Amino acid sequence: AQRVTQPEKLLSVFKGAPVELKCNYSYSGSPELFWYVQYSRQRLQLLLRHISRESIKGFTADLNKGETSFHLKKPFAQEEDSAMYYCALSDRTGNQFYFGTGTSLTVIP
Amino acid sequence: EPEVTQTPSHQVTQMGQEVILRCVPISNHLYFYWYRQILGQKVEFLVSFYNNEISEKSEIFDDQFSVERPDGSNFTLKIRSTKLEDSAMYFCASSEQGANEKLFFGSGTQLSVL
Structure with missing residues (x-):
């Protein structure tokens, strides 16, 4: 079953424009939600976790349980934000981790 | 910051070989x-x-795959008889307290099966 859906494979925005990367999930129970980022030629790294409710590099994500969404947002995109972004879900046991298909974000100068 | 290390960065093998x-x-x-x-x-x-x-x-992890922690520091993935469709980037990750904590990823091994 598809647990994490990222509907956009590619997303391009102009520098300074707002950006929103969509993520929807399906999971019974209370999952943990994450956003991971992979910059060009670098390893996957954690961007943020919903339970931390923190803002990293200007990005935020709000867990909407009613819509089962965890969209990633930034009010003003920067060129260095160009990367591959993966939404991910973990089960409560901590043994499994499900990635979405990823969204490639390009910020146009 | 500590890192997860993966070797080799790129592995080329013939179909049917073990990696x-x-x-x-x-x-x-x-x-x-x-x-x-x-x-x-x-x-x-x-x-x-x-x-x-x-x-x-x-379900991907069938009998052709196995994992081992042979010496307390290494964590290996073995593919017994590689198939063309095993060609992929393989990432190792580790976590202090499970997947609902921060996962740290290695930089990956690109496996090419010819």
């Missing part, structure tokens, strides 16, 4: 994972490992 992909997790981490990403596709979970045994495995 071993190596990972050195962060030293105080207890949970270990293997993922793979076929070119142009999503990152897929293969297996999780805790307390010297497999915790969970996906």
Whole structure:
């Protein structure tokens, strides 16, 4: 079953424009939600976790349980934000981790 | 910041050959994972490992795959008889307290099966 859906494979925005990367999930129970980022030629790294409710590099994500969404947002995109972004879900046991298909974000100068 | 290390960065092998992909997790981490990403596709979970045994495995992780922690520092993924469709980037990850904590990923091993 598809647990994490990222509907956009590619997303391009102009520098300074707002950006929103969509993520929807399906999971019974209370999952943990994450956003991971992979910059060009670098390893996957954690961007943020919903339970931390923190803002990293200007990005935020709000867990909407009613819509089962965890969209990633930034009010003003920067060129260095160009990367591959993966939404991910973990089960409560901590043994499994499900990635979405990823969204490639390009910020146009 | 401590890192997960994977070797080799690129492995080329003939179909039917055995390959071993190596990972050195962060030293105080207890949970270990293997993922793979076929070119142009999503990152897929293969297996999780805790307390010297497999915790969970996906349907991808069939009898051709095995994992081992041979010496307390390395965490290996073995593919017994590689197939063309095993060509992918394989990522190792580790976590201190499980997948609902921060996973640290290695830089990956690109496996090419010819």
